[in-house]
Amino acid sequence: MKKKSMKFGIDIGHNSPPDTGAVGIKPEDQLTMDVGNRVINKLRALKHQVIECKPQRSRSITDSLQTRCNIANANRVDLFVSIHFNAFNGLANGTEVFAMSSSGRKFGQPVLDEIAKLGFFRRGLKNGSHFYVLKKTRMPAILVECCFCDARKDMRIYEPEAMANAIVKGLTGELPGEDEPVIHIPDEEDNPNKAVLRLQKALNRLEIPGQNGRSIVEDGIIGKQTKTAVENFQRITAIQQTGIAGNTTWGAINQILSKRVLRRNHAGGVAVRYLQHRLGADTDGIYGPQTEGFVKRFQQQNSLVADGIVGPRTWTKLIGCDSLSKTVSGT
Numbered sequence: 001m002k003k004k005s006m007k008f009g010i011d012i013g014h015n016s017p018p019d020t021g022a023v024g025i026k027p028e029d030q031l032t033m034d035v036g037n038r039v040i041n042k043l044r045a046l047k048h049q050v051i052e053c054k055p056q057r058s059r060s061i062t063d064s065l066q067t068r069c070n071i072a073n074a075n076r077v078d079l080f081v082s083i084h085f086n087a088f089n090g091l092a093n094g095t096e097v098f099a100m101s102s103s104g105r106k107f108g109q110p111v112l113d114e115i116a117k118l119g120f121f122r123r124g125l126k127n128g129s130h131f132y133v134l135k136k137t138r139m140p141a142i143l144v145e146c147c148f149c150d151a152r153k154d155m156r157i158y159e160p161e162a163m164a165n166a167i168v169k170g171l172t173g174e175l176p177g178e179d180e181p182v183i184h185i186p187d188e189e190d191n192p193n194k195a196v197l198r199l200q201k202a203l204n205r206l207e208i209p210g211q212n213g214r215s216i217v218e219d220g221i222i223g224k225q226t227k228t229a230v231e232n233f234q235r236i237t238a239i240q241q242t243g244i245a246g247n248t249t250w251g252a253i254n255q256i257l258s259k260r261v262l263r264r265n266h267a268g269g270v271a272v273r274y275l276q277h278r279l280g281a282d283t284d285g286i287y288g289p290q291t292e293g294f295v296k297r298f299q300q301q302n303s304l305v306a307d308g309i310v311g312p313r314t315w316t317k318l319i320g321c322d323s324l325s326k327t328v329s330g331t
C-alpha cells in the first residue's frame, strides 16, 4: 500500500546571513545544506511535494526565522521540518528531535529512531517550545538536531547520504529506489524477552565463550559459566563488566542480532565492536578503512561479494540465520 503524497516544508537551517550556523569541526551551514538538499531530492523522488522554506538572505535572525514560518504557513504544508546540527562543548554528542504538538511528536519519533540506528547516541524526542520556528508554524513541525558538528565522536560517523536517508525514512517509512514500501517488521532490537535461556542461546550464537573458552550449557540457569560469558561480551562491546545482563547488555545483544547493515563511515557502536572482535580488528567501534579491509577479506574467504558492506549475507555467515526468539507458527 502506497502512502498518500504529502506536502513537506523543508527548512535548511541557517544559510541566510546574518543567520549563520554554528562552527564546529565542520560548519553547520555546510552540513544542513548537504543533508537538507538530499532530503528534498529524495522526498521529491518519492513523489511528495516539497516547499523550500529557507530565505537566501535576511535582515536579522528573527527575520530569517519568521520568513521560514511565513513560507510554510502560506503554502499550508502538512509538516514543517527544520534541519540543524548541534554544537556544545566538543564532548556532548548524539541526536535529538524537537516537537511541540503530539502530531509533531508522531513524525519526530521515527526520525529520531532512524538517526539513532546510524550509531548516534539517542538524546531523545524533546519538547521544542523554545524554538521560534516550532512556535510560529501553524502545522505539525519538527526540528532535527542531526548530531553535533563540534563532536569528534559524531563527525567520525556522520555521512550526509546516510543522514538524509534516515530522515526521509523516518518521515515517510520508505526510501527512493526501494521497490517495495517498507513494511514494519517487529525489530529484534526491541525484543523484550530477557529470559536466561534466551541469553545463553544468544551468547552461544554470538560465539561468546564462558569459562575455559567453552560454549555455555543452555540450561536456563545463571551459573558461573554464563556470568563469565556475559563479562566477555561486555568487554568486547565496551559495556561495564558486571557479569549481569541488564538493559544495556540486552540492548547490545539485540542490536547485533538485528543484523543492521554496517558499512564504512555509516556505522558505529556495539555492532561494529562485535564485528571487529569477530574479524580480529581493533575494537574501537568505528567502521573505518581498517575494519573495511577485514570485512572484505572475510567476505572473500566466505565466497561473498567483497564489497565491505556487512549486509544480511555477511551477518548470516557470522551469526547464523535464524532468529532466536521468534517462533514461527504454521507453515
Ligand SMILES: [Zn+2]
Pocket (backbone or CB within 6 Å): 013, 014, 021, 022, 028, 084, 085
Ligand atoms: Zn542550528
